[in-house]
Amino acid sequence: MKSLDTKLAEVKANRASRAFIIADAKDADMAFGVRAPGPRGFLAKRGAQPARFSPEVWSRDEFGYRNLPEFLDIIREITHQGLVDIMLMSAYVNEQLAIKEGLFKNSHVTPAARANDTTDVWAVRHGCYTREPSQPFRSASIDHIQCGEVECDRDGSGSFPGANLGLYSITYVNDLDQDREALLWYKEFREEAERKQFRHFLEVFDPNVDSGIAPEKLGEFINDNILRTLAGVPEAGRPVFLKIVYHGPRAMEELAQYDPNLVVGILGGSAGTTYDAFRLIHDAQKYGARVALFGRKINNAEHQLAFIEMLRLITDGKVTPEEAVRAYHGVLQGKGIKPVRALEDDLKLTDQAMSYDGSATKRSTVEVRSNPLAEREKQRVINKNDQPPLPSPANDWPKLANGKPDFDQMTASQRNAYHSGRLKRTYG
Numbered sequence: 001m002k003s004l005d006t007k008l009a010e011v012k013a014n015r016a017s018r019a020f021i022i023a024d025a026k027d028a029d030m031a032f033g034v035r036a037p038g039p040r041g042f043l044a045k046r047g048a049q050p051a052r053f054s055p056e057v058w059s060r061d062e063f064g065y066r067n068l069p070e071f072l073d074i075i076r077e078i079t080h081q082g083l084v085d086i087m088l089m090s091a092y093v094n095e096q097l098a099i100k101e102g103l104f105k106n107s108h109v110t111p112a113a114r115a116n117d118t119t120d121v122w123a124v125r126h127g128c129y130t131r132e133p134s135q136p137f138r139s140a141s142i143d144h145i146q147c148g149e150v151e152c153d154r155d156g157s158g159s160f161p162g163a164n165l166g167l168y169s170i171t172y173v174n175d176l177d178q179d180r181e182a183l184l185w186y187k188e189f190r191e192e193a194e195r196k197q198f199r200h201f202l203e204v205f206d207p208n209v210d211s212g213i214a215p216e217k218l219g220e221f222i223n224d225n226i227l228r229t230l231a232g233v234p235e236a237g238r239p240v241f242l243k244i245v246y247h248g249p250r251a252m253e254e255l256a257q258y259d260p261n262l263v264v265g266i267l268g269g270s271a272g273t274t275y276d277a278f279r280l281i282h283d284a285q286k287y288g289a290r291v292a293l294f295g296r297k298i299n300n301a302e303h304q305l306a307f308i309e310m311l312r313l314i315t316d317g318k319v320t321p322e323e324a325v326r327a328y329h330g331v332l333q334g335k336g337i338k339p340v341r342a343l344e345d346d347l348k349l350t351d352q353a354m355s356y357d358g359s360a361t362k363r364s365t366v367e368v369r370s371n372p373l374a375e376r377e378k379q380r381v382i383n384k385n386d387q388p389p390l391p392s393p394a395n396d397w398p399k400l401a402n403g404k405p406d407f408d409q410m411t412a413s414q415r416n417a418y419h420s421g422r423l424k425r426t427y428g
Helices: 004-013 068-081 091-100 142-147 176-194 215-231 248-255 272-286 302-313 322-336 372-382 413-427
Strands: 021-026 086-089 110-114 165-171 199-205 242-244 265-269 291-294
Touching: 004 021, 004 091, 004 110, 004 302, 021 068, 021 265, 021 302, 068 086, 068 091, 068 302, 086 091, 091 110, 142 215, 165 176, 176 199, 176 215, 199 215, 199 265, 215 242, 215 248, 242 291, 248 265, 248 272, 272 291, 272 302, 272 322, 291 302, 322 413
Parallel strands: 021 086, 021 291, 086 110, 110 165, 165 199, 199 242, 242 265, 265 291
Antiparallel strands: none
8 A cells, every 4th residue: 555545544534643654746847847956966876867969059067957857767766765655747757657667567656747737837947937816727537647648548447557646736816707717627637637537736826826815815815715615515526635825823723623634735836955854844843734735945955866865754752853964964975975064054943935936035034043954054063173073972862762863852952963963885
């Protein structure tokens, strides 16, 4: 059984469960084009894939972005790592990896594909589409996602060589005609999906244009729209979970407590700092979210495998977001990778833009109060000592009777030392 199904069942049976679903959203080619695979600072172990560049124009390093084969290598590597529960892809990438290659056949990771691409994700260079009110549109078909053909050969088993889970996206803009049209398209999709035994999860973006709704009230607007929309949908046609903007504790708890059968997840938004990502997943889980789908936050990370492992450690309750930032930087230091930001800067919390193209809101930064990492850095500068404190010895932390570490009894510094050392051994 796929880990997604196990965790969904556990969450619905026990609302106090810490089971948490992490999805890597590698579907950006449905939005960004050439930039979708991300910067070439991180490559899979297989390394660079062949590409042709004319030296009088630019070199491969000057170009800066991965090509699609390098992008696919990273997806393979993350899937084999086994720490995510869902790998979200475009229909084309799903065909290459799931249908033709069988990457997910013996993996607990569930393949998924973006089932529609509303116009507010058309974030192409020099385009203006994302500034217009979102309009419904579908490039992919359910059959193409399930079996790579215009019409699948259905035997009634519900088994397909491709993905049998899709993301369907709606952007409410508080305009009657626009929102009604979006809901009609969703209704048509739901009915087709039910007939073809295709599961989906529902992504709801904040308005991508001025909606006349104050930012602090958007959470209420989105929550009411979600519940109103799904009230007319029986279980057979409902999404398996939601993917929404995190509007803070109150809005998250309001939605998460409403119906035990409604599993709420959050989207990651623009890349931001490492602390942004780690704090977001921590806070969302604390207030009721049970799923996180991170795209650019993972894809732009200096080391994607280590970044994902830190997300898992946070949701498992083994490290705090602050501790995770330190451990992550320890991995980068051990591998000789220059971080995008210095540790002190990477510990700042920024206001995340919530439109798909990352341009909807102004960004500001705030200092994290009582931040032990930032305080340590300040003290290091004061002492003019470039050597960070040595980690605790390998045997200098509480252990269970079987010799394994006792995380419940560890101090913060002991957890830091343990996970930093383990991650360096794993990825160093």
